[in-house]
Amino acid sequence: MRKFRSYFYLLIGLVFVSCNKSDGPIETGIESEASYRVTFTMHWNSTDFPTDYPSNAHFSPLIGWSHPTTSTFFNVGTTASAGIEDMAENGGTAILQAELEAKIVNNEGLDFVLGSGLGSGEGEITVEVLVNAANSSVTLVSMVAPSPDWYVAAFNVNLYNGSNFVDTKIVTAAVYDAGTDSGVTFASADANTDLKVPISLFVDAPLGDGTNLAADFATITFVKN
Template structure:
């Protein structure tokens, strides 16, 4: 193989050496470019971008011209052009290389039409929260130049409209949707606002009023008050004269009346529009409770309990007294005895004391004079009936210790009504007193008036006292409610 290769080279050398004119050169043919192009689309709407693609042969440079395009020219091989104006436009491409150039023009190649733009619906309202009977003005704020409007007003009057800016009245409370459809030559658009309008009934200030489950009761009982105010109040302020509690913010409170009397009730009802007050003077009448008691006056005086100088014919005079208001009395420890107390304590007679108690009754401080009867010798107890009321629920009774100079037993200012009700059962020790009108030291001492009279005092000395008191008590009073 090497020999053949060397032989070939030698022959070429010989041939070249024998030529008279030197090496022979073959001439080169020129290659002219051929322009051509295409577009991504040729029929478009304004605002569309078209991509142009070079299809030329043998080109090395490019000069594009785009009638109506943006940009209007380009040297890119494959440019992109936007057409913003409608019309029919030519495109030209000139391509060049070292041997020449060529131009391709396509007249009316690009057809641009105005873009179709359906409207975009939108609207506003002068208010979205109103009261029944009020009107709302709706304003079209759609874009895209609509030419027709179709409104739908749920709950409105009218319920539809073709006006651009309609006015609608709402007569029924509720929450309502509004729909607007707008149209132009290019299409339509719709805006739906669900629950857009809230309509409420008008709020008026309340007109306060109320009722009660009862207007006349006995003390200690309850009354339920019911708000009957007009125009839907949202808060309540009650005032209950004589009631418990005396105020309330409940709509329908229950009140207890523990004391008799005639009382007013006031209600102030309030809502967002204002308030109103109603006072009913003397609206509630609370009657006094009354009670009947069986009273037992029991003797505890005998030789065993009180052996010192125990007398014969021991007894107690009639137990007399009264049912009265608190703090009212016809005798008082530390004060001088009245004529009535002196006669009762020395002789067991009650006519002056009857008159003194009658004066207390006449003044409105006691219910009546009460005579429960005496305890003769050998009588251990006596019962009698006592009437009391809530107003006159305290009792005071006295009875002479007989025989004695001026000694007596008493219960004073004993209350039978507590915490809104009468006590059912009560036993009270009788207290032993010296009336201070007779100076006799023993049960059977002769009458010896104390001059001057001394104040009423507790008995503490013999023969009844033990130095500090009388123990056990001389008598008892027991009260049992009937």
């Protein structure tokens, strides 16, 4: 009988330990994935950006993906890929789409996103994107058109705090120079750079003063579904 009670208490102890053992992501309050509605609001207008403002201002289709926070694709200081170059110079998406989808297949991203363009300098483009704990950042880009090789981007926006995804996040977009064309204003003729220079923030004329843009160029709002 004494031996039986010993086994019984041992069994109860094991059950107690098992019930109190942490299983990580399945704990209450821990999220492993989320989806977001993203609204890209463009503010490119002739009042805030009067220098050489083009009569045909518009934006190419919005393209991007969700990815790890450590991704270096599109990083300032890196050389533009063929897909980034085509997007920034021509508004093309096919080459960049192939590059991003290849990264996803290689476990370097989660969800590819392709949205509409915008036929004027002001307005909204809305897309949906899926993120998870391993791919919690989002990058979305669109060509500033017409332009030599400039594009507007929400770059590496992290939506995860280590346990939960934010309900809402609003960021101000930046404008980038792909480093593939030497034109200096919106209507410049094609002047392909012989040796590509690294991607950089674009704050020069006609959009800025060399230090800052003349005004906020675009605002991006992330709302969790």
